[in-house]
């Protein structure tokens with residue numbers, strides 16, 4: 679099966695009507711312009727998930743995921759949303775450890791490891807996000823940062839569990855900044871990540887692991903990024919909120 683896909687992370691954007699309209703536009707353009715093999719995941723906010731699942735149910739290319747989930751199974755955790763609830767409304771994926779969660783909500787690797795475990799128990803596919811800050815890159819700590827995020831956040835999984843996961847490399851300095859990683863920087867880090875997966879789980883799992891790039895990816899630079907040997911598509915923020923740019927990015931998948 680192809681490793682390649684494009685995902686749209688809507689973050690905390692779009693009211694109900696806007697969300698539904700965006701989905702309708704994307705569905706129309708996919709229908710007219712995009713072949714049936716492409717794989718797409720949308721990550722709307724919690725309140726739009728159920729409707730998004732319904733609206734997209736006729737298009738096999740699109741799956742729906744949540745932007746976060748609790749590490750707890752159920753109970754007195756006011757304001758939290760469990761993996762089982764996500765599953766029950768038809769979600770297939772969940773973002774774990776987006777850099778905004780790490781930075782603004784203090785989610786650390788250990789906590790994220792718990793979230794991954796909970797998500798997998800409910801048969802969701804975690805999309806585990808990793809990435810270094812500008813300070814870490816300038817201090818030449820980008821490789822060690824990524825290695826620690828993998829070792830502490832996801833490499834506790836066994837082979838079967840790990841195969842259900844997707845990785846997303848999102849350098850924090852590239853998210854929402856308009857500064858994209860260069861092709862060399864992206865390929866270097868994606869190859870490094872795949873080499874760590876190879877060391878931990880072996881060549882065949884490394885070969886089938888999807889590693890997305892995220893951070894100011896748009897319809898101008900997606901073609902170059904997606905053509906890199908170890909970049910398997912993108913996790914798109916800002917450019918996923920406009921149907922035209924998002925579908926152009928999907929069309930840039932080789």
Ligand code: PGA
Nearest residue numbers: 853854893894914915916
């Ligand atoms: P961006 O966000 O495309 O707006 O940089 C990517 C992300 O945060 O997933």
